[in-house]
Amino acid sequence: MKEQQKFPDNQPLGEIDLIIHAPARLTILMILYVVESLDYVFLKNQTGLSWGNLATHLGKLEAAGYVKVQKGYQGKKPQSKIQLTPQGRSAFQEYKNTIQQLLDDLPE
């Protein structure tokens, strides 16, 4: 089944971006939000994801335009640089604000 991008509008979580909401992708975006850029190895070590999972989730984030992967070389070794795009940064901030608002409004 193809993943929905958002919860139905009549749900409390209707405004939540599901591309970001998945735990693995949220972890990736949180890490990318606080640094300038990093490579696959560092991201894998920090997230604890397998190579396969990391590739899948990065692919989704890249397809959504939230993450940019620049392929390059350091000497003869491949060296990719993963960065949050401005679109990804604002989407993450929006997600953060929405979640914060939603939880702040919960009755005691």
Place this chain on the structure above:
Amino acid sequence: MTAPTSLKDLERKIFRASTQDGIIDIHIGCLLLMFSIAPLLSETMGDFWSSAVFLPFWGLVYLGLRALRKNHLQPRIGQIEFGAYRVKRLKHLNLVILVFNLAALGLGLLAFIGILNLPGWLPLSILLLIGFSLGGYMIENPRFYLYGVFSALTPFVGEYLYQNHGFSHHGWPVVFGVLAGGIILWGLFLMLRVIQTYPLTDQAGLE
């Protein structure tokens, strides 16, 4: 290790993870070795050359550790560029190191011309404590505070051993040898832990 509770905590945790390879510890240990070995060399080489001889040694250590980091540690830890906040903080560290070095030079000159009437070991203790503490604060690494306390105590302990147990050269060869050896061993432990924790893996065509 506790889980980060905010984005700021997360950034700090990531920064610490990138500086936990033991390289800086081994480097500091090798710098401190001078205080242990130079007093022994000064009898045959004189005060200046017994210290100056360490410059090529430090150069070799620097090049060796750089190669080690590039070829064996970075492929396991990965590479990272930090954001504006961290870059600014590290630039402040450079400024702090400069001010600290100038203060050390000034204090050394005052002690040399006899204006400061302090026990010989006290200025060095103060400088080591302040230097390590500032470094620890700027790179947010608590073990440097510990290094600062141990380093500050070292000349005092050396003086005690010299006066009460007849250790040569104010006890420096022994006490600084133990301190430098301990820091180098801790650095090696951290390095081995990185090598053990993060084995080289095939990136399965990701690159």
